[in-house]
Amino acid sequence: MANALPLAVTIGDPAGIGPDIILESWRQRGDFALPAFYVIADTEQLRARAALLGIDAAVAACTPETAADLFEDCLPVVPLRHSFSAATGAPDAANAPGIIESIDRAVADAFDGLAAGIVTAPIAKKPLYEAGFEYPGHTEYLGALAERRTGREAMPVMMLAGPKLRAVPVTIHIPLSKVFSDLTTQLIVDTCRIVARDLAARFGVANPRLAVAGLNPHAGEGGALGHEDADIVRPAVDELRRLGIDARGPLPADTMFHDRARATYDAAICMYHDQALIPAKALGFDDSVNVTLGLPFIRTSPDHGTAFEIAGTGKALPDSFIAALRMAAEMAEHSRRAKAT
Incomplete structure (x- = not known):
């Protein structure tokens, strides 16, 4: 799965477990044959976290161009212009400029052909909002960066991908009460x-x-439990089939996720956040990956948050982050092959 280009990794919120899982993933690079990656981070903060965790990691400043050559011997870090607070487990709005810079530079590296894709460590929205961040979340900001760079509208689509299930929510971070008004056939x-x-x-x-999936219980039960499945979801499936896409539904969501059902499809399209994420996390909590589709670059992320309460304790598991690195590399290789044909 080796790629000519390394992956760019964002540091996420440095007070959370992002630095922990990055360092631990690099420590286990040989065990999992991880692709080369570099981190866009505060070098000294990463060194301090490695010392706190007792991880013997040589953290070396690099450029994207030199990262792959350094990867086997040290953790390559492209230094940020901003520095971070040293406080572990304590989110701080003062860290927001560096967190955003890390994302910006990773996306720029992907566009400039310096990185095969980006893998983002978790961020927390509250300290970013306190610093004036205007986007609902990570994914929306990545979409805005793509639009600025290309001049074309981007539609980021969230997919939770694990060994047993790929699940996509059509509506994402909105209250359940808004799903019925926001969900459309288009x-x-x-x-x-x-x-x-x-x-x-x-x-x-x-x-x-x-x-x-249908929106209502039993996909509306023929209209007895709501008309949205007949009025909104079924016309969408009909249009997709007209376009040559192998789609079927609306299907009762309560029978979509057992073993035999999952063998019949490549992705489950769900109508709201929890309809997708509950089965995805139940079937692959430690090894599912958050993948953003619909962007002109590859982006993956672990499917968990910042976990401030265990940052710096050595309790954070790197499994999902390792899976995100491996999946990004696999996606890059598939993309390379698709473009070559």
Whole structure:
């Protein structure tokens, strides 16, 4: 799975477990044959965290161009212009400029052909909001950066991908009470088209099969439990099939996720956040990956948060971050092959 280009890793919130899982992943690089990566971070803060954790990691400043050559012997770090507070486990709005700089530079490196893709460590929204961050979250900000760079509208699509399930929520971080007003046939169609395209181009799935969940219990029970499935979801499935995409539904969500059902599709398209993330995390809590589809660059992330309460204690598991690194490298290789054909 080796790539000519390394992956760019963002530091996330430095007070959380991002530095822990990055350091531990690098320490286990040989055990998992990890692709080369570099971290865009405060070098001294990473060294201090390594010392706190007792991880013997040589942290070396580098450029994206020199990172791959250094990776086997040391953790390559592209130094930030901003420094971080040394406080572990204590989120601080003063760290926001460095957190955002790390994201900005990783995206720029991907666009400039210096990185095969980006892997983002977790951020916390509250300290960013306190510093004036204007975006709902990480994914929306990445979409805005893509639009600035290309001049074209981006539609980021969130997918939780694990060994047993790929699940996509059509509506994401909105209250459940807003799902019925925000969900539209066109939104389902647009989401599914991106999923089908990226499964083919970045995951090597030749003819993606999409299972589209109903919104209401039992997919509306023929209208007895709501008309949204007939009025919104079914027309979307019909349009997708007209476009040549192998989609079926609306399907009762309560029977979509057992072993036999999952064998019949490549991705589950769900109507709201928890309908997708509950089965995805139940089936792969430690090794699922948050993948952002619909961007002109590859982005993966672990499927957990900052976990401030265990930062610096050595309790943070790197499994999901390791899976995110490996998946980003695999996606980059599939993309390279797709472009070569």
